[in-house]
Amino acid sequence: MSSERRFEYDKGPDLEEKEEEPAAENDSDGDGSDPVDALPRGRTQLSVPPWKAGAVSGASAFAVVFAVTYQLVGAMFAGGLFGGAEDQPSRWVATGLLTLGSHGATIEHGEETIRGAFGFIRGLTSHVSALVPIVVLMVAGYLLVRYVRLETRQDAGLALGSLIACYIVPTAALAALARWTPETGSNSAQEAETIAIATDLSLIVAIGGTTITFVAIGAAIAAVPRLLAAE
Secondary structure (H helix, E strand, O other): OOOOOOOOOOOOOOHHHHHHHHHHHHHHHOOOOOHHHHOOOOOOOEOOOHHHHHHHHHHHHHHHHHHHHHHHHHHHHHOOOOOOOOOOOOHHHHHHHHHHHHOOOOEEEOOEEEEOOOOOOOOOOOHHHHHHHHHHHHHHHHHHHHHEOOOOHHHHHHHHHHHHHHHHHHHHHHHHOOEEOOOOOOOOOOOOOOEEEOOOHHHHHHHHHHHHHHHHHHHHHHHHHHHHHHO
16 A cells, blocks of 8 residues: 555746746836837946036037147148238137138128138138038037937937037137237338127127037937937
8 A cells, every 4th residue: 555655745836937037027127118228239328417518528629629720720830821921820819710710700801801601711711621610519419429328308408508508608709819910011001900700699600500500410420329229
C-alpha cells in the first residue's frame, strides 16, 4: 500500500509568469507618454533653465559674429583695402560698421544714405561678411533645440526668445561704436561728414528680422527629428 501511495504538494508560483510581469511593465513604460522617450536613442540633453540657455546662446552668438568679423576686417586692412585713403577708420569702428551692415542696417554718410538693405559698398560691407551672422545664428538655434531639454512649447519659446533678445541688444549697441568721420584735408572747404549707422527703428527691424529668421530656421531643422520620433 505504501508503494502505491501518492503524495500531493502545493505548487509554488510559476517562475515563467514572474519573469513575464517585469517585461510587461517595461513595455507599458515605453508607450511614449514621457517626452524623453520620444527622443532618438543616444541623444544627450542639458537640464538647464530655458531662459539661461537662451541667454548664453545669444551672447555667445554675438561674440562669435563680432570675433569673426574682426578677423575679416584685419584681413581687409592687411590686403590694402583702405590703402589709397588718406584717413582710415580704426579696426574697431570698421568691425562695427561691417557687422551691422551684414545684418541689413542702413549706413549713412552725413544725411545721405550710402547703403541700405543688403547692398554692397566697397570698404564697408562684403559678401563674405554677410554670411557670418547667417551661419552663426542658424547654428545657435540648432544647438539650443538639439542639446537643451525643452519639454513644453513655453520652454521652447522662452529659450528662443532669450536667445534673440540677448543677441539683438549688444548688436544694436554697436551703432554707438560704428561712427567714422573721414578727414577732408586742410585745403578742402567741405566739412567732414560722419559715416554711421542710422539709429532709428529701421536698425531694430533689420537686426531683429535677420536674427529671428535664421534662428528659427536652425531651430526648425533641429526639431524635425524630434517631431518625427514623437509620431
